[in-house]
Amino acid sequence: MNEPKPDNAATALLHLPRLAKRTLAITVDVVLCVLAVWIALYLRLEVWLRLEPPYLWAVLGSVLIAIPLFVRFGLYRAIFRYAGWNATLTLGQAMALYGLVYATVFTMISVPGIPRSVGIIQPLLLFMFVALSRLLVRVWLGGLYRNLLARRGLPGVLIYGAGNAGRQLAAALVRSPEHRLLGFIDDDPALQGNSLDGRTVYAPQRLPELVKSIGASDVLLALPSASQQRRRAILDSLRGLPLHVRTLPAVADLASGKADLSDLRELDIEDLLGREPVAPEPALLQRLIHDRVVAVTGAGGSIGSELCRQIVDLHPRTLLLIDQSEYALYAIHHELQRRLGHDAVEIVPLLASVQDEARMAQILGAWNPHTLYHAAAYKHVPLVEHNAVQGLRNNVWGTWVTARAALAAGVRHFVLISTDKAVRPTNIMGASKRLAELVLQALAERHGDRTRFSMVRFGNVLGSSGSVVPLFREQIANGGPVTVTHPDITRFFMTIPEAAQLVIQAGALAEGGDVFVLDMGEPVRIMDLAVRMIELSGLQVKSAGQPWGQIEIHVTGLRPGEKLYEELLIGDNPQATNHPRIWRAREARIEHDTLMDLLARFDQTLLANDVPGLRTLLQRTVQGYQPTGGVVDWLHSTPEPPDTAATRPASI
Numbered sequence: 080m081n082e083p084k085p086d087n088a089a090t091a092l093l094h095l096p097r098l099a100k101r102t103l104a105i106t107v108d109v110v111l112c113v114l115a116v117w118i119a120l121y122l123r124l125e126v127w128l129r130l131e132p133p134y135l136w137a138v139l140g141s142v143l144i145a146i147p148l149f150v151r152f153g154l155y156r157a158i159f160r161y162a163g164w165n166a167t168l169t170l171g172q173a174m175a176l177y178g179l180v181y182a183t184v185f186t187m188i189s190v191p192g193i194p195r196s197v198g199i200i201q202p203l204l205l206f207m208f209v210a211l212s213r214l215l216v217r218v219w220l221g222g223l224y225r226n227l228l229a230r231r232g233l234p235g236v237l238i239y240g241a242g243n244a245g246r247q248l249a250a251a252l253v254r255s256p257e258h259r260l261l262g263f264i265d266d267d268p269a270l271q272g273n274s275l276d277g278r279t280v281y282a283p284q285r286l287p288e289l290v291k292s293i294g295a296s297d298v299l300l301a302l303p304s305a306s307q308q309r310r311r312a313i314l315d316s317l318r319g320l321p322l323h324v325r326t327l328p329a330v331a332d333l334a335s336g337k338a339d340l341s342d343l344r345e346l347d348i349e350d351l352l353g354r355e356p357v358a359p360e361p362a363l364l365q366r367l368i369h370d371r372v373v374a375v376t377g378a379g380g381s382i383g384s385e386l387c388r389q390i391v392d393l394h395p396r397t398l399l400l401i402d403q404s405e406y407a408l409y410a411i412h413h414e415l416q417r418r419l420g421h422d423a424v425e426i427v428p429l430l431a432s433v434q435d436e437a438r439m440a441q442i443l444g445a446w447n448p449h450t451l452y453h454a455a456a457y458k459h460v461p462l463v464e465h466n467a468v469q470g471l472r473n474n475v476w477g478t479w480v481t482a483r484a485a486l487a488a489g490v491r492h493f494v495l496i497s498t499d500k501a502v503r504p505t506n507i508m509g510a511s512k513r514l515a516e517l518v519l520q521a522l523a524e525r526h527g528d529r530t531r532f533s534m535v536r537f538g539n540v541l542g543s544s545g546s547v548v549p550l551f552r553e554q555i556a557n558g559g560p561v562t563v564t565h566p567d568i569t570r571f572f573m574t575i576p577e578a579a580q581l582v583i584q585a586g587a588l589a590e591g592g593d594v595f596v597l598d599m600g601e602p603v604r605i606m607d608l609a610v611r612m613i614e615l616s617g618l619q620v621k622s623a624g625q626p627w628g629q630i631e632i633h634v635t636g637l638r639p640g641e642k643l644y645e646e647l648l649i650g651d652n653p654q655a656t657n658h659p660r661i662w663r664a665r666e667a668r669i670e671h672d673t674l675m676d677l678l679a680r681f682d683q684t685l686l687a688n689d690v691p692g693l694r695t696l697l698q699r700t701v702q703g704y705q706p707t708g709g710v711v712d713w714l715h716s717t718p719e720p721p722d723t724a725a726t727r728p729a730s731i
Contacts, residue, residue, distance in 0.1 A: 101155045105146060107212060112141040115205040116197070123194045133192030137185060141201060144180050148173050170210060178202030235294040239313065240301035241265040241280050248301045249276060261293050283313075286320060296617060300326035314615060323617030357660050363584040365393050367450040367492050374399035374448040374490075376433050376481060377455030379407025381540060382496055384414075385579040386452050391415055393583075397425040399446055402455070403432040433477035436484065443488035450492040450586065451485050453478060456512065458498065463508035464639040467690045467712045471681070474511035479518050479678070486522070486530050494586035495519055497536040499571060499599070499645045503703030506640025510697045510704045516594060517700070518678070521671040523592030533589035535582045536664070537597040538571030538645055547605060551612050559621075559630035561609045564637050568606070569644055571599035585661045594664040596653060602644070606632070639711045667702060690715045 113130070116137045120128050130138060149155065152173040178199075184190070186198030236252060238245045241263040252260040262278045265271065270280045281289060289295045298317060302310060310326075317324055367373070373390055377383035378400035384407075390398055398415075402408040412428040419426070427446070431438045433455045443451070456474050457463050463470030478495060485493050497516055500509030516534045523532040539547070547570070554561045578597065585595040613620050613630045621628030637643070654663040669677070677700050684692045690712040697704050 104155055105149075108146065108149060108209060109142055111205060111208040111212065112145050113138050115201045115208055116141055118204055119197045119200040120194070122200055123196050133190065136190050137193050137197055137201070140184055140190075141181065141205065144184075145177050145205065148177050148180075170213065171206070174202065174206040174209070177205070235259050235261045236297045236299060237261055237264050237281070237286075237289065237295050238299050238301050239264045239283075240305075241267070241270050241275050242301065244303050245301035246276065248299060249278065261289075261295055264298070283316060286317070286322070290321060295322065297323045297325070300324065302326075314611075318611065318614045321617050321619070322615075324615040357658075359580050359584060360658065363587040363658065364389075364580070366587040368393040368395050368583065370394065370396050371449040372397040372399070372446055374401060374443065374446070374451040376401045376451070376453050376477075377496075378402045378428075379404050379411045380454055381575060382579060382582075383452075383454035384411045385575045386454060386582065387411055387415060388418065389576070389579050389583060391419060391422075391424055391426070394422075395424060397427060397446060397448075399442065399448060400426065400428045401431050401433070401442065402428075403430065405430060433481045434472060436480045439481055439484040440487060443484045443490065447488050448485075448490055450494070451481070451490050452494045452496065452582065452586070453481055454496040455481075456496070456515075458508060460500065460506045460508045460640050461638045463511070464506055464711055465713050467507045467693060467710075468685050468688055470507055471511050471514075471693060472685060474508070475514045475518065475678075475681070478515040482519060482522055482530075482532065486526055490530050492586055492589065493519070493530050493532045494582065494589070495532070495534040496582060497534045497594075499536060499538040500642075501536060502645070503705070504701065505642045505705055505707045507694070507697070507706075508640065510701045513701045513704075514697070516666075517669050517674060520592045520594075520666075520668045521674040524668065525671045527591035531589045531591045533586055533591070533593040533595060535585045535595045535597065537573055537578055537581070538599045540573055540575045540578050547608070548612075551609055555613055555616050555618065555630055560633040561613065561630060562633050562635050563606050563609055564635055564641060565643060566606050566634055567604070567643055568637075568641075569602040569604050571602050571645060573597065573599055581658075581660055584658055585656075588656050588658070588661065588663075592668070594666050595656075596662045596664045598660040598662065637707075639708055640706070669700070688714060 116134070117128075117130060120134060120137075128134060152169055154170060154173060181202050182198040184198065185193055185201075186195045189195050189198075236259060238248055238252075238260070245263060245265075249260055249263075260278060263270075263275055263280045264283055264286065265280050266283060268282075271282045273280050286295070286298075300310070300313065302313070305313075314324065368390055373395045375383050375386050375390070375398070378387050379402040383402070387398065387400060400408060400412055400415075402411075408428050408430060412426060415426050429442055431442060433439060433453075455477055457466075457470045463474075482493060495515060498509065498512050500506065501513035501516060502509075504510040504513060516536075519532040519534060522530075551561055581597050585593075585597070588595070609632055610620055613632075618630050619625055619628035621631045652665060654665070656663055677696070681693070681696055684696060690710050694706050694710070698706070
């Protein structure tokens with residue numbers, strides 16, 4: 080698609096060299112001199128005459144007088160499209176002198192065969208013709224030139240991918256007042272060098288020179304059906320170039336079949352990791368949900384809300400949304416109602432804290448759900464470290480209360496959303512999640528015939544509250560610095576939809592007391608992630624070796640309870656399941672009665688707000704728990720200075 084052009088001839092005229100433009104202007108004025116003489120003769124004699132001797136003397140005289148005068152007055156140095164009052168005044172002075180000379184020659188002195196009145200009429204006509212020509216050029220070219228200048232200031236965009244999605248995106252771009260489409264990039268040699276809808280298709284190898292030669296500043300990936308490995312290879316090839324890279328979603332997300340500017344998004348970590356999704360198994364997805372009553376605690380949270388979205392698509396009979404946040408509950412309920420339309424699924428929003436035993440018993444007793452997904456938890460490591468008692472109450476007692484209410488209500492499947500931070504934890508949040516796992520394992524030992532308790536453990540999810548990717552994107556947009564807690568820190572990452580999908584399938588594989596571990600792929604070094612996100616935003620990292628860079632990376636130091644590396648397994652030799660991304664861990668358990676005694680001691684310590692005592696009990700109970708640093712609970716330590724706390728990056 081071509082950019083919108085009011086007039087192709089006008090555009091071509093604007094791009095002529097300066098000498099060619101002046102030559103054209105002189106030629107036009109010569110023609111106007113001839114025209115003015117011809118019309119002046121008609122007005123005097125009232126008949127159209129052929130311009131032949133002696134009338135050619137009037138033409139020759141007009142040209143020989145007008146053009147030198149116009150040159151002397153600088154009329155051909157002026158930019159016609161900017162002609163204003165001063166230019167008009169100069170033209171008037173030139174024409175006044177022209178008229179005086181022309182009238183002197185052809186009226187006062189006279190030339191045989193040429194009526195004297197022509198010496199008066201012709202200058203008046205020529206002034207009118209020349210003035211109108213300048214005005215026409217101003218109207219015709221002025222706005223177009225300003226538009227061209229404005230468009231030259233817009234980001235120069237190349238579309239990577241000359242397929243259907245690329246062409247549809249190009250059609251949207253040419254109507255955009257915010258972009259300037261320069262061409263296409265494509266790997267297909269058969270397309271390279273050709274023109275597609277008026278735009279050249281370039282080879283990827285030419286990108287470095289295109290940045291300079293045609294002013295490319297943005298690359299839009301229009302490869303919705305490309306594999307993640309292919310996308311990652313392309314992104315790697317773009318690193319180091321001053322190009323801001325954005326992308327269209329995967330082809331499955333373009334349900335309308337049309338690519339639009341609103342579909343463009345910043346790169347997410349899944350684009351950088353090259354992780355291929357595994358198709359879900361429909362039988363596993365539907366086993367615990369289809370035509371059943373399903374409950375989700377923490378329904379308004381990052382994982383809980385995605386679980387709810389996927390559950391309603393599997394057509395349960397009733398979905399219970401349980402959350403203690405009024406706003407979060409309202410938001411997910413409203414979204415699901417819009418999503419369902421007139422579907423027959425009953426959605427029930429229920430305000431409740433999972434620590435409220437009476438309320439949870441009433442809810443589960445009233446609806447008797449078949450499956451319950453327990454996603455309610457405090458998950459931010461530093462926040463829980465600073466609020467240890469409440470973190471343990473919510474994560475451990477909330478799980479215990481909800482599990483006992485589920486037993487009493489005859490819930491057949493109870494699935495806990497756990498975390499990789501439960502493995503050899505260094506923080507209270509991770510230790511609390513491992514203790515919650517131990518509670519369910521003990522209940523499964525005693526009551527596994529009534530309710531199948533299982534746990535699903537995975538790492539960081541992209542897009543959750545506090546996720547590092549949106550934090551980095553915000554910091555880059557604000558001009559930096561990007562904050563990383565340690566140069567060697569690594570994390571596992573997974574998208575929220577993939578995590579929720581695997582949680583549902585893992586729950587369907589449960590036999591009782593299972594700890595499922597999701598295959599998270601390779602761990603990601605956060606420093607590398609920060610560098611890649613900066614570079615693919617079209618910027619460079621500012622450092623001692625690159626003082627010309629735009630974005631600095633600041634290492635702020637590990638936060639309370641933060642680990643350099645996360646793990647997914649405590650023991651060894653995990654068992655494979657029927658799903659390639661789901662493994663069954665072999666973890667040590669604590670006998671039911673022993674655990675109940677320990678929980679009683681925890682309860683007393685929590686009531687006393689004894690954080691050091693809690694840490695000691697956790698070390699005795701949770702295998703591998705080794706707290707780092709001293710107690711930082713706000714009620715047992717001096718708070719950090721506000722300016723220090725404010726610069727800490729969000730939890731990852």
